[in-house]
Each structure stands twice: as C-alpha cells, then as structure tokens.
Amino acid sequence: MNPLRLIFIIVLIALISAFLLVKFYITQRNFTAHHKEFTLALNTFESQELQLKHALLENALSAYQNMDPIAQHVNALLETHHQLLASKILEDENYKELKNKLKELKKTLDIRLAGVEDQLMLNAGIRNSLIFLSTQVYNLNLHSEENIQLYAQAHKILKRFNDTALTQDLDYLTKEDHTLHTTSKQKNIQDFVDHFNLHAKYLIKNFPQFIITTKYVLNNNLSDSISTIKELFRTKALSDFRALDLFALLIFTIFTSSVIVIIFLTTKYFRENKKLRETTHSLEYSLSHDQLTGFLNRNSFSKELTRLARPHLLLLNIDEFKNVNDIYGNNVGNRLIKSLTKFIEHSLKEIEYINIYRTGGDEFGILFENIEPQKALDVAHKLQKQISEHTFVFNHLDIEISVSIASNNIRPIIENADLALKLVKKDLTRRVIAFNEDLNLKKSVKENLKTIDMIKHAIQEDRVIPYFQPIINLAESKIEKYEALVRVQLKNGTIISPFVFLDIIKKTSYYQDITAIMLEKTVDMAKQYPQYRFSVNISMIDILNEEIRNMLLEKLTQNFATASRIDIEILESEHVHDIAKVKEFINELHKTGAHVLLDDFGTGYSNFSYFSDLDIDLVKIDGSIVKEIVQDERKSHMLQSIFDFSQGLKLDNVAEFVETQEIAQMLQKMGVKYAQGYYFGKPAAKPLDNENVHF
Amino acid sequence: MNKLLFFILLLTTLSNAQEPILPIPKQSEIDHPKAKLGQELFMDTRFSSDNSTSCLSCHNVYEGGADSRDVSLGVGAQSGDIHSPTVLNARYNFRQFWNARAKDLVEQIDGPIHNPVEHNMDAKRVEKVLNESTSYQEKFQEIYGVQKILYSHFVDAIVAFENALYTPNAKFDKYLRGEVQLSEKEKEGYTLFKQNGCITCHNGINIGGNSLQKMGTFKEYKTPKIFPDRSFITKKESHKNVFKVPTLRNIALTAPYFHDASAKTLQEAVETMSHFNLGIRLSKEEVTSIVLFLNTLTGDTPSILESH
Incomplete structure (x- = not known):
C-alpha cells in the first residue's frame, strides 16, 4: 500500500x-x-x-x-x-x-x-x-333571660358555621333555619339580631360556592x-438514553475496528519494511560479493582499494584453469573455485586485516594494508606452495593445480600486479613475482602504443608496401612466382620488417587494412608483370573474419584476369575449429581462379588432416626444416616425407629459407618443384625483369 | 403524602403564634448607581410626549408615593381613569395595577409610558430621548457599558429605583420586632383590625397587596363611574369591582382613598370598608382606634430619596 x-x-x-x-x-x-x-x-x-x-x-x-x-x-x-x-x-x-x-x-x-x-x-x-x-x-350583653336564650341560639348557629368551615362539609348546614329570631323590642337586641342574620345569610349564601x-x-x-408529563418525559428520555448508549456502542465499535485496522496496517507495513530491508541487504550483498564463492567481488575490491592509504595486493591466478573447465566441465571448474576459495580463506585465517576478493573468473585478490613487502611476498610463496601441494578431489577425481601470484604495492596497484602476473605466467621457472619498476613492463605497453601509432600513420600516408621475394622453379631454373611480404616505410625512408609490428597489429583493426592494402598492391603488381604468379599471406583466423573474407573475394572477383595468377598462402597459426568455414572459403577462392597454398607446413600447428579436408593446391615446407637439411639428416628425412606425401596427393611443394647453393641443389635433386630464399633473392620493392636463374 | 401534609399542617398551625403582618426589613440589597439613575429618569418629564409628565407627577415619592388628586393628569392635562396607587413598597405587591394586570414592576412600566393619557410614549421614542442626551449617554455608558441605550436599560434603571422605594421602621414594624410599645388605643385599633376581619385581606409584609378582593363583598358597592376592574382582564361578571387589595403601609399619607378616591379621610375609608366589605358598622371610638393603628404604619422616607 x-x-x-x-x-x-x-x-x-x-x-x-x-x-x-x-x-x-x-x-x-x-x-x-x-x-x-x-x-x-x-x-x-x-x-x-x-x-x-x-x-x-x-x-x-x-x-x-x-x-x-x-x-x-x-x-x-x-x-x-x-x-x-x-x-x-x-x-x-x-x-x-x-x-x-x-x-x-x-x-x-x-x-x-x-x-x-x-x-x-x-x-x-x-x-x-x-x-x-x-x-x-362574644360582645352580647347577657342581662336578661331572653338574651341568654338568644346567646345559646346564636352560639349554636355559629358552631354550625364554624364546623362547616372547618370540615368543608355542607351537611352541617341542614335545612333548619340558621337565623336568629326575637320578639324583643330592645333596640340593641334588634340590631344584634339584624346584624347576625345579615352575616348568617351571607354565610349560607356563600358557603356552597366557597366549599366548591x-x-x-x-x-x-x-x-x-x-x-x-413526568411519565411521558421519562419514556422519551429513556429512548434518548438508549440512543446515546447505541451511539456510544457505535463509537466504541468504530474505535476498536480502527485500532485493529491500524495494528493490521502497521504490522503489514513493518513486515513489508523488513522484507524490503532483507531484499536491500541481499542486493547490497550481491553487489559487493561474488555469488559463487561468497568472497567480496571486484566491485568491492575497487572500492576498498581507493579507500586504503597504503594497499598491498597479492593477485592470484590459477594456471591453465581453462584446461580444468575444458576437461572436467564448468561444474567441476566452479567447484574447484569454491574449494580453492575455502582453501585460501583457511590458509590466510591467521593473518589480520586482510580482505580476499574474487576479481575475475580464475583470479583472486588478497588485499593487505600497510604490510612489509617482504612479508606479503612470504605469504604469497607460502600460499602458492600450499596450493600446489594440495590435491582437490571431485567425483573421486584428483585435481592438482598450481597458481601464479603477483605481489605489488606500487600504484597503479591493479595494472602493475596484472603486468607482473602476465610476466610470471610466461616464466616457467617461478610462480611468484613481486612487481618492481625494473620489470619495465610498462615500457613495452608504451612501445606497443607507439608501434600502433606508427602503423596507423603509415596506413593513412600510404607507407604500407609489399616487398617481393622470387620463387624459383628448380627444374627450369626460372623465377615463376613472387611472394608479397609486408613492409612499412618510415618517413625517412627506412624499411621496417613485419617482425617489429605484426604480432601487435594482428590484435588491432589495422590488421584488416594491411591485408587489404597488400592484396590490392600485389594485384596491381601482378598486372605489371604478367609473366609471374604472385602470392599473398593470410592467416587462418583471417578467414574466420567475414569482413576480410568478403574483401578478399571481392578484390579477386573484380580483377578476374589477374586472380588466376594469385596464390593465397594460408598460415595455420592456431588450431582452427570451424574447418567447414575455411573449406567453403577455399572453394570461393578457387572460383575466382586463385590458388591456395598451405604455408609453413612442418612446424607449429601443422596438421595432416587439412589435406583431407581442404582443397589445397600447394604446400610450403617450413624454413626451419629446409635450412638444416644439409647438416641434419633427420630434417632431410622430414622434408623427404613431406615431399613424398605431397606427391601422393599430387601437390607441389615450395621450400623456403633456401640460403645456400647446397640446399638448392639438394632440393633440385629430390625433385621439389619450387624454392625461395636469400640464395635466390632477397625480398625487394619490385620483381626482377630477368626470370632466369643460375645456381 | 397525606400524612406528611397533615404533619406540616399541624406544625404550622402550632407555630402560628406569629402575627399575620411582617415588618419590612431594615435594609434591602439595592443597586445604588442604577437606582440613582432610575430616580433621575423617574423625575424626568422628557419621557412624555409633551414634556409635561414624569412618573413623579402622579407618584409623589416624597409624600406617600401616590397622587393627592382623585385621578392623575397626564399629557395634555388629560385625566386618568383611576386613582394612582402608591409606588412606595410596590416591590412587595404580588401584582401591579389596581386590577393586577402586570406581574411585576418591569411589566408595570409599559402601562403608564404607553398610556395615551399618561406619558403617551413608546419604546422607540424613549430610546430617542435617552440617546439624544449626552448626560444619559454618559451615565448609561458608565453603568450598563453600552453605547446605544435601549428601552430595556431604561426600564431596568427605573425598576432599580422603585425597588429602593421601601419604607422600613414604621412604628408598627418596630412593635412587631419588639422594639417599641404601641399606645393602648393603637393596640386596641390593631385588635379591632383583626377581630373585625380587616386582617383577612390586609396581611403580609405589605398589609395587603397579596390578593384580589371585591369592593363590596358584603354589600354591593355602587359607583356612578365604571373603573377598569379585574373583570376587564378576566371578562368574568363575578369579577366586577374586584381589585388588588391595596397596601396599608403609609396609608396616612396617601389620601384620598380607594380606586375611586371616594374616601377623603382615613375615618371615612375605614367606615366605608367596614360597611361594604365587612357588613358591620363600627362605633366612632372603634374607627378612631383603627385609624390610630393605621397611623403607626407610616415608615421612614426611602433612604434613596435622602442620599445624593
């Protein structure tokens, strides 16, 4: 809510x-x-x-x-x-x-x-x-008998009147006469009687109304x-009081339900809040920790590194971990990483103030603060030794691994450690290295950048040029072909050999440009020298690059007449998995009229299976064999075998690195069709006009 | 309940030794500033349509609080229809006016103010007079805290003054309190007053003023002129000649007597009353004694009239 x-x-x-x-x-x-x-x-x-x-x-x-x-x-x-x-x-x-x-x-x-x-x-x-x-x-004068009688009579009547007044009962005034009667001639008596009767009559007259x-x-x-009214009020008020009671009950109900609702909502709120906090915590955890190992991850590592004033890093990498994954599968690989994690943790638990990070797939960082470089190096040696002596067991399989460790406290911490690690990886004599400025590793990076910059400018300024080395038909003592070899001309005219730059450039996008320039310039040269064939080098990996592939095919198709005099020398530098793609490309090449040559056979990744799978026209025998056939009998046997094998498949051979007359003559005697080397001619900016050769 | 009633009755009967007349308290709570303001209003003729008549014109508070004329004269020298009753001790009357039509002094004031032959005013005009007077405005402002004086303030002030018009310390009151003795004749007069039934109507603190009675209970009292009696209010034939029993306090000062002012002296009034309402003829001696008693009912001049 x-x-x-x-x-x-x-x-x-x-x-x-x-x-x-x-x-x-x-x-x-x-x-x-x-x-x-x-x-x-x-x-x-x-x-x-x-x-x-x-x-x-x-x-x-x-x-x-x-x-x-x-x-x-x-x-x-x-x-x-x-x-x-x-x-x-x-x-x-x-x-x-x-x-x-x-x-x-x-x-x-x-x-x-x-x-x-x-x-x-x-x-x-x-x-x-x-x-x-x-x-x-009371005032009546009672002198005479008559008066006494009158008095008694008056008294009696008065008593009646008083009783009537007292009892409020008219029955006391019966029908009998309540007036006085006298025969007296006396004035005062007569007055008395008159007055008495006047009032008696008044009383008799007014009593009934008075009593009513x-x-x-x-x-x-x-x-x-x-x-x-009281009763009515009580009834009304009672119903009102009942209504009040009802109202009170209503309020109580509302209040109680409100409290319940509030408790419910508050509880819900707290529960959700707790859930949210847990989620946040787990998010924060996964943001800072590696899921597989539970170690802090690269993110935390970078943060911690910026925080520390004097960091010291041990960068640990498993040697040939790719092999573990390839052989045992990713599942075992992951388990190995986990086991190694525990092993490292256990091994380093005595050391205070360190953090262990998983900085990459098979890479761990161990970060110290303010440690003697020698002490860190000791830890690295000890850890390396412990790991190499330990046997990890998965599914009843024993796996033994070794690790390389670079120790560094010189900023930039990660880069320096990385460089040192790379160096120690190549060095089979040691597995632990401490970075120091003398390793001069950074210089090569600088040089790489300089080389790349040089090539970039050379391409822009059209200073990438082919040099051509003649290939001799030994039987006819004639130059029949030229191999185009890449050179870079510096602004001062100096010619740079590809050994200086090719390995580096192969890893950049400029390589593609160089291949394109070489093909184009070779085709141009082929047009100028119609008496020769020309060959261009491409590597097997180039074939896997669709852009290079299309560019080559397009260029050859555009120059259809010249294409039939172009040989494509394919160099197998690494193992190629997608042989079908290569096969398809060779077919496409053949359609343009070009021939395909397998370069440097007999060394490196040479593979006989290529012969069965690929439609090859020529096989070039590697110079490392050719140049020693005179002194080394085994080499001459190898050459002979390759020659015989090629003959069996009806493929001609080119022998390179022919540097002496003896080698040339020996090849000629064996029946090898083509040869090239300093003996016949160094690579030059242009082919020779004279095709005849003597040796 | 009846038993309780009987018990109460018994108790009161036994304790009925006290006299049926009560003395006026020596001191009553009076709002003096209001009463003084009321006094000023009471005496101000501006509250009549022709500036001729004040309350004082018909209620001379310095001489009995009534009018020595048979009927009072109001605006335009017009005659009233009844003799002015006294304003002294009017606060103790259970109703006001001869026919008891006003329940209290507040209600009473409307009567003469509105009466066309008395003040011939109305509330609006009274307010106009008041609010045009700087002096009244100041006084009402001070006492009532009002800017605009209302008729109700006017009434309230006059009532405060009228409430101050009580007359304590009559000789008879002192006698009742045991402070003085009455003369033999006076005492005899009081006894006759009781024995002849005067007391049945003239009792209580105001010696009257607490009930209605017919003039001529015993013998029909005939007057050539018709007065606004109780029947004017109740429309009952039997209420003809029925009036509020008047107070007998300061009676010696308020001649002439009765609603029709027919009795010019106390002797005459006692004789008429005893004849028509008691059905008796009192002797000269008896009348004299009663008049002597009535003379003991004159109290002090209200203190409000003496203070400034």
Whole structure:
C-alpha cells in the first residue's frame, strides 16, 4: 500500500473517531444537563403546587393569616412553568408532544390560579363574617333571660358555621333555619339580631360556592397532569438514553475496528519494511560479493582499494584453469573455485586485516594494508606452495593445480600486479613475482602504443608496401612466382620488417587494412608483370573474419584476369575449429581462379588432416626444416616425407629459407618443384625483369 | 403524602403564634448607581410626549408615593381613569395595577409610558430621548457599558429605583420586632383590625397587596363611574369591582382613598370598608382606634430619596 494513503487513512480514522468522541461527549453532556435541568424543574413545579395547596388549606382552616406565601407560591409556579417551557430539551423535535402537554398544563394552571383568586376572595368574606359573628356573640350583653336564650341560639348557629368551615362539609348546614329570631323590642337586641342574620345569610349564601371552590383548588388535576408529563418525559428520555448508549456502542465499535485496522496496517507495513530491508541487504550483498564463492567481488575490491592509504595486493591466478573447465566441465571448474576459495580463506585465517576478493573468473585478490613487502611476498610463496601441494578431489577425481601470484604495492596497484602476473605466467621457472619498476613492463605497453601509432600513420600516408621475394622453379631454373611480404616505410625512408609490428597489429583493426592494402598492391603488381604468379599471406583466423573474407573475394572477383595468377598462402597459426568455414572459403577462392597454398607446413600447428579436408593446391615446407637439411639428416628425412606425401596427393611443394647453393641443389635433386630464399633473392620493392636463374 | 401534609399542617398551625403582618426589613440589597439613575429618569418629564409628565407627577415619592388628586393628569392635562396607587413598597405587591394586570414592576412600566393619557410614549421614542442626551449617554455608558441605550436599560434603571422605594421602621414594624410599645388605643385599633376581619385581606409584609378582593363583598358597592376592574382582564361578571387589595403601609399619607378616591379621610375609608366589605358598622371610638393603628404604619422616607 502507498504509505501516503496509509497515513491518510489513519489520520482520517483518527479524525473521525475524535470527532465522534467529541460529538458524543457534547451531546451526552448537554443531554444529561438538559435532562437534569428539566427533571429538576418538573419536581420543583410539583412541590410548589403541593406547597400552594398546603398554604391554601392552611388559609382555609385558620381565622386569618399572612397570605404572602400564597402569592409567592403562585408566582413561583408561573415562573417554574415558564422555565419548563423554555427548557433546552424541548427544542428537540422528539419532545414536541411534551411541549404541547406543557402548554396544556399552562391552561390548567391558569384555571387553577383563577380558582385560587376566587377562593381567596370567598375565603376572606367567609372569614370576615365568622370573625364578626364570633365578636358579636362574644360582645352580647347577657342581662336578661331572653338574651341568654338568644346567646345559646346564636352560639349554636355559629358552631354550625364554624364546623362547616372547618370540615368543608355542607351537611352541617341542614335545612333548619340558621337565623336568629326575637320578639324583643330592645333596640340593641334588634340590631344584634339584624346584624347576625345579615352575616348568617351571607354565610349560607356563600358557603356552597366557597366549599366548591376550595375543593377545586385542592383537587389533583394539576398534579395528575404533572404525573402524566413526568411519565411521558421519562419514556422519551429513556429512548434518548438508549440512543446515546447505541451511539456510544457505535463509537466504541468504530474505535476498536480502527485500532485493529491500524495494528493490521502497521504490522503489514513493518513486515513489508523488513522484507524490503532483507531484499536491500541481499542486493547490497550481491553487489559487493561474488555469488559463487561468497568472497567480496571486484566491485568491492575497487572500492576498498581507493579507500586504503597504503594497499598491498597479492593477485592470484590459477594456471591453465581453462584446461580444468575444458576437461572436467564448468561444474567441476566452479567447484574447484569454491574449494580453492575455502582453501585460501583457511590458509590466510591467521593473518589480520586482510580482505580476499574474487576479481575475475580464475583470479583472486588478497588485499593487505600497510604490510612489509617482504612479508606479503612470504605469504604469497607460502600460499602458492600450499596450493600446489594440495590435491582437490571431485567425483573421486584428483585435481592438482598450481597458481601464479603477483605481489605489488606500487600504484597503479591493479595494472602493475596484472603486468607482473602476465610476466610470471610466461616464466616457467617461478610462480611468484613481486612487481618492481625494473620489470619495465610498462615500457613495452608504451612501445606497443607507439608501434600502433606508427602503423596507423603509415596506413593513412600510404607507407604500407609489399616487398617481393622470387620463387624459383628448380627444374627450369626460372623465377615463376613472387611472394608479397609486408613492409612499412618510415618517413625517412627506412624499411621496417613485419617482425617489429605484426604480432601487435594482428590484435588491432589495422590488421584488416594491411591485408587489404597488400592484396590490392600485389594485384596491381601482378598486372605489371604478367609473366609471374604472385602470392599473398593470410592467416587462418583471417578467414574466420567475414569482413576480410568478403574483401578478399571481392578484390579477386573484380580483377578476374589477374586472380588466376594469385596464390593465397594460408598460415595455420592456431588450431582452427570451424574447418567447414575455411573449406567453403577455399572453394570461393578457387572460383575466382586463385590458388591456395598451405604455408609453413612442418612446424607449429601443422596438421595432416587439412589435406583431407581442404582443397589445397600447394604446400610450403617450413624454413626451419629446409635450412638444416644439409647438416641434419633427420630434417632431410622430414622434408623427404613431406615431399613424398605431397606427391601422393599430387601437390607441389615450395621450400623456403633456401640460403645456400647446397640446399638448392639438394632440393633440385629430390625433385621439389619450387624454392625461395636469400640464395635466390632477397625480398625487394619490385620483381626482377630477368626470370632466369643460375645456381 | 397525606400524612406528611397533615404533619406540616399541624406544625404550622402550632407555630402560628406569629402575627399575620411582617415588618419590612431594615435594609434591602439595592443597586445604588442604577437606582440613582432610575430616580433621575423617574423625575424626568422628557419621557412624555409633551414634556409635561414624569412618573413623579402622579407618584409623589416624597409624600406617600401616590397622587393627592382623585385621578392623575397626564399629557395634555388629560385625566386618568383611576386613582394612582402608591409606588412606595410596590416591590412587595404580588401584582401591579389596581386590577393586577402586570406581574411585576418591569411589566408595570409599559402601562403608564404607553398610556395615551399618561406619558403617551413608546419604546422607540424613549430610546430617542435617552440617546439624544449626552448626560444619559454618559451615565448609561458608565453603568450598563453600552453605547446605544435601549428601552430595556431604561426600564431596568427605573425598576432599580422603585425597588429602593421601601419604607422600613414604621412604628408598627418596630412593635412587631419588639422594639417599641404601641399606645393602648393603637393596640386596641390593631385588635379591632383583626377581630373585625380587616386582617383577612390586609396581611403580609405589605398589609395587603397579596390578593384580589371585591369592593363590596358584603354589600354591593355602587359607583356612578365604571373603573377598569379585574373583570376587564378576566371578562368574568363575578369579577366586577374586584381589585388588588391595596397596601396599608403609609396609608396616612396617601389620601384620598380607594380606586375611586371616594374616601377623603382615613375615618371615612375605614367606615366605608367596614360597611361594604365587612357588613358591620363600627362605633366612632372603634374607627378612631383603627385609624390610630393605621397611623403607626407610616415608615421612614426611602433612604434613596435622602442620599445624593
């Protein structure tokens, strides 16, 4: 997963969780606060209603009292109701029903409070009359019998009125008359009776309304409404609390799953990170180590070399390792390398501060820092000896190998060691060499470069020229052919022999140019001397080069008339594997009319099998045999054998290096057809005009 | 619950030895700067449409807080429809106005301010007057921290002043606190006040002002003129002639009496009241005693009026 996306997801989850948590906290806190506030107000309202009833009852039972508390309770009820209706909790749509109920409650309350006003008014009137009657009766003058009777009567009636007020029960006011009657003519008695009856009638008239109103203001319809509201609120609130619980559960679930997701992703991330680190490590390892041996590789070697202040290198190469691969196969070759690796490691384990590298296929570098050159050389000798004495065994086969070691601490470290190693490879007398400036190896490199530069300029300035050496028909004592030999003319006119440059140039692309120049100039010369044949040298390896091959064939085809007088001398310098290609080329040559000559037979890589495979016209017998046939009988036998063998195949011979008359005569006597050498003529810029030779 | 109620009832009945009238506290919490500002507003005639009338015009706080005229005169010298009640101790009334239509002093102020025969103003015009006065702007800025004075600030300040208009230390209050003795006649008056049922309506801290009652409970009270009684609010026939029971505090200073200002003296008022509402005729001696008692209800001039 993209780490940015991962971070984004984690941050998103964290934000959502945080948001939900905060939201939940606020919602929960507000709801709880509003719920509490509303419940409290509701309870307050209920208790205030009760207090009002209590105050009213008290007022209805006592003769008179301070009515301030009643007014206060009334105001408190109105205030609390106002509070209830303004409650935050009612803003929620869910509580609309509750709000409506509260509005209904207000109506009930208003009716009740109107009732309270009426009750208080009625109560005052009733109390006034009762107090007044009590005072009247108390103040009655009891001088006469009649008065006493009147008093008893008044007292009885007053008792009835008081009982009615106290019990709030109209049954005390039965149908019997509750007024006073007197026959007294006394003014004060008459006044008393009149006053008494006035109030008695007032009481009788107002008691029923008073009792109804009092009962009304003390009834339970308001508290019933409150109970209903409370119940409704509880139900609503309960469902809200449930919703809150559910919400909490939801948040918990999201939170838990988020944590799980984060743990999962983090674990995954770490696992992948670990994998990546392992991959990186293995990549780094393979970048710096050789896979086969586990040794540090050439890359690390170069790095370490630049790092070290005073490096000392032992460059170790297995002698003839190619043979091991060829004979035993690459598999055993690889195993040998591995075994050798372990052997070297084991052998050098006592030495501190060294690193061993595999610097090439069969090459190892052992790098010391700051070591005495002699000590390093000792290590090299010891290691070389140990390896050459050790027998490696694979598949029950014993393999013994030797190694060459170059020791060097002179910069450039690798180049110098390489040069020294090359040198020791050629030297069969020793296998360990320490580089020193006296080896003068670098000078030859300089000379090589100088030679190549010289040839390059010679080609550019047309100073590559053929020299021609005559080839004599011994039987006819006549020059019949010329062999073209390459020369380079320096600017001062000096002629340079090919021994100086040919080996080096063969390894460069200039060689191809030289071959082309030689052929072209020889063909030109052949045109000038139609009496002679001309031969040109090419090596077997040239034939394998398609470019040279095509160039030769093209050149010969273009000069078809001259081509039949051209001999191509093929020199077998190395073993050629692709004999079919050579064979095909020879056929192509024949088509142009050219003849093919096998050069330097009897030395080097000469091979009789060529005769069976290749369509050859002539065989040139190597000079090393020819020049000693007079003194060395064995050589003359060899020559004779080659001659006889050639005759058998109906091939003529050319003997080279004929340097004396004796050799010429001996060849003539044997019947060898052609000869060339200093005796007959040195190579020269031009063929001789006179073809006759005497010897 | 009923048992509890009964228990409470029993307790209160037993402890009912205390008098049904309470003394005014000697000191009440007053926001003095606001009250002083309110006082200024209370006395400022600019809050009437013709700059003729202030609150003080009908509520002479220096002399009983009511109007000695039968009905007050507002803007354009128009007559009101009822006798001005006292503003002193109005804070202790359970409702305001004769017919108790305002629940408190805040609500009450709207009445006279908007009344076309009193101040004949509205909130906007009051605000205009206020905001055009540099002096008021400074004062409101200082007290309320506002640049633009609102009607609500105006009301708040006046209410603060009205709340300061309480009259403690009436002789009777001192008597209730046990600080002084009443004269025999005064005490007799108080007893008659209770025994004849005056107390059933005139009780509590304001000796009235905590309930509604019908003028003429006992005998129908007839007036040639119709007054805005409780029935104007409740639309109930039975509420005809029903008014808020007025306070008896400082009653000696607030003649004439009743909503119709029909009683010019206290004697007259006591006699009328006892006749129509108590169904009794008091003797001259009894009336005198009650009036003597009523005279003990005059308290100190509110301290706000004495301070500067």
